[in-house]
Amino acid sequence: MPFSDARNRSAVSRREALLTAGSLGGTTVAGCLGSNSRSVSVLSAGSLARTFEDHVGPAFEEETGVEVHGEYYGANAVMRMVEDRTKHPDVIVSADATLLRDRLYGEFIDWDVEFAANSVGIGYNEETEFGQRLDAGKPWYQLALETNEGDIAIGDPDLDPLGYRAVQAFELAETEHGLEEFRETMMDLVYEEPEEPQMMAGVEAGSRAGAIVYRNMAIDHGMPFFEFPDEYNFANPELADHYATVEFTTAEEGYTAHGRPVIYNATVNGGADEPDAGHRLVQFLIDESDLLVDAGLAVGDSLPRPEGDVPEEIDV
Template sequence: MRIPAATVSRRAAIGALGASVLGGVAGCLGETATAVSLLSAGSLARTFEDHVGPAFEAATDYRLHGEYYGSNAVMRRVESETARPDVITSADATLLRDRLYGSVTDWDVSFATNSLGLAYDASTDLGSRLADGVPWYEVAADSAPGEIAISDPDLDPLGYRAVMAFDLAAAEHGLAEFRETMLQRVYQEPAEPQLLAGIESGDRAAAIVYHNMAVEHDLPFIEFPPAYDFGSPTAADQYATVSYTTDDGYTASGRPVIYNATVHADARNPTAGRRLVQFLLDNPDLLTDAGLSVGSSLPRAHGSPPEGIIV
């Protein structure tokens, strides 16, 4: 099992070279009764650390202690009892339900959506071709090994969605062996919050990321077409034609990006956990400011949320 050590203090992370692995105030998860511990999808690291966390702390006096990994790595940590956070979030709502329902929780709330695309450094040869309007898949097929990064598909829905996007793009644009070509070329980053660090350090030219990640890093972004951006509910049937099986045997079908959250049944501070989840639902502007989308169908409950969660 490959689970990256991806948690550092907020101040240290901001000072590190291009790192976006952000943690809360130094300390263990659930350190004090006035803290709420969070184990979250890595793509939400800056959303929580720069937007939700400070506002939540100001509104409630609860301190946020966050750890951020690929969502499948989050599920593995919870299942193995490596971590017992108050709040768990996932970038794939179905993944959380498949992995944690019946043992850790029996409810969740969906609170935001996202879309997939290519973030890039315009100063590179690859980036200049993208900026000139050359189709991304032509540029990608010509890329040098390691020039483009994706998240590790065995640890992270962003990674397996990138692989699925290669399949869907091949069908959409008539590209022969595109998935195989790309998997031979891309670098697979095991720590999702560091996916864009390679671009910022000059080691890579581009990465397949969610829209909010490009916004947070102020990088140019080419959103994929609805046929494979995983952000269009009307294309859900098309997404479902592809799948990926992780190294631990979980098969994820293609589905729109939906973020959800729950409170661990054995949370150390369940009251604080419920307050954080409710705060997410009550403050969609914090999420849209971070580059996420909150459509009219959100928030939405699945299962029966406990008292204190009003959807």
């Protein structure tokens, strides 16, 4: 079913139970994390920057007294930073669950939890000609072909799953709408933004007409969002086999990503400095689905979903 119709799981928060248990035992939840756990570091996919900074981080600190210190990059770049040890986060979050497992399982981690989903489409400036014609019902792909070079941005596909999903969406749209060489033409037209959190900046300023983004990113910036059809929005699990008919291979690592539904997952780094706080943050993502929904993500009935040797500290 489409992202906009996905049923959002109303998880029962463990907050009251934890606080009650803490008060009965003479401690607070924050105390359970240990007196030295005053912060937790997160290395996350850039599309969740606002989600962590505006929603998850403040709520987590309010509940536990532990600050969330986040850094946000394209998920390919996140994996590379962990692999080459230029970053040493407590919690790792990916916008492509399979990417994290392919790159980090074995040497760094052996488990993760899928906690949210998303949809791909166009965040656009409604005051531009492109936005006005899109609002008038003109097919997005025809309008895209008429844009000037750089009017539409995508993420850098070598750094970011959102980038390679844009390329894959172009290819699926080419087949879906009978558009000859649509993918190649669009790749000549688009601007590749290397900093995922900056994807919407040019659109907000009006220097770009739109960007291929996740739904929550448009919501973060108060911009209108045109969701692609199910056939290439990567939001419908029932179309996983269809999405998998396209792929993209990154230039630097040579990693081949097949098309797949947008699923976020999180784990605690095997060498985390603050593993207790890391586990608590992952548990918070599992429990507080309403926060994620408020941030524009989806949490359907199939989520959360664990993978691998999940530690006993995590209750899924």
